[in-house]
Amino acid sequence: MKIILGSQSPRRKELMAGLDIPFRVVNIHADESYPLDLRGGDIPQYIAQLKAQAYPEPLAADEVLITADTIVWLDGQVLGKPKDEADACRMLRQLSGKTHQVFTGVCVKTVAGIVECFVEKTDVTFRELTDEEIETYVNKYHPLDKAGAYGVQEWIGYVAVTHLNGSYFNVMGFPIDKIYQVLKKYDF
Numbered sequence: 001m002k003i004i005l006g007s008q009s010p011r012r013k014e015l016m017a018g019l020d021i022p023f024r025v026v027n028i029h030a031d032e033s034y035p036l037d038l039r040g041g042d043i044p045q046y047i048a049q050l051k052a053q054a055y056p057e058p059l060a061a062d063e064v065l066i067t068a069d070t071i072v073w074l075d076g077q078v079l080g081k082p083k084d085e086a087d088a089c090r091m092l093r094q095l096s097g098k099t100h101q102v103f104t105g106v107c108v109k110t111v112a113g114i115v116e117c118f119v120e121k122t123d124v125t126f127r128e129l130t131d132e133e134i135e136t137y138v139n140k141y142h143p144l145d146k147a148g149a150y151g152v153q154e155w156i157g158y159v160a161v162t163h164l165n166g167s168y169f170n171v172m173g174f175p176i177d178k179i180y181q182v183l184k185k186y187d188f
Helices: 010-017 043-053 083-094 130-141 156-160 175-186
Strands: 002-006 021-024 063-074 078-079 101-111 112-124 161-165
Touching: 002 010, 010 021, 010 175, 043 063, 043 101, 043 112, 063 083, 078 083, 083 130, 101 175, 112 175, 130 156, 156 161
Parallel strands: 002 021, 002 063
Antiparallel strands: 063 078, 063 101, 101 112, 112 161
């Protein structure tokens, strides 16, 4: 099978490459709005399905498309990608000293349609962060392309994450261990 990764995320590309399975990357433009009554993990799963459906070309019989979306969920609300540095600082202040959830929805699609969709959840606990730590991280790493304004694989993950329950790779935005199991199950 030829695997197509429907994502421009450098982290997803890096994790997919770690499987040593050939794949190609495509950018999928999809409306990522969702019904406001969706909660938690239902949100990224819905968006991952939208991305799979928005793939502009018909899939060949030997192709499989993988799409994904990740959100940070804190106290019943989504922390998406920050608008600017001030918004990133605001989000990190909200996460400071608390446990939040990272949900990633993944869809696997073939010529026959969507074969499987799933959502992965990881609980992440941050210690209390100082304003100086938050500002240093935002100014140095510019996490504007990351849900919740942080990358667990960066400095903030080293110094702030005190506990993680679930897949570390899910927090990076791509539960590659589970994706591998799906690909194996369907002999991709």
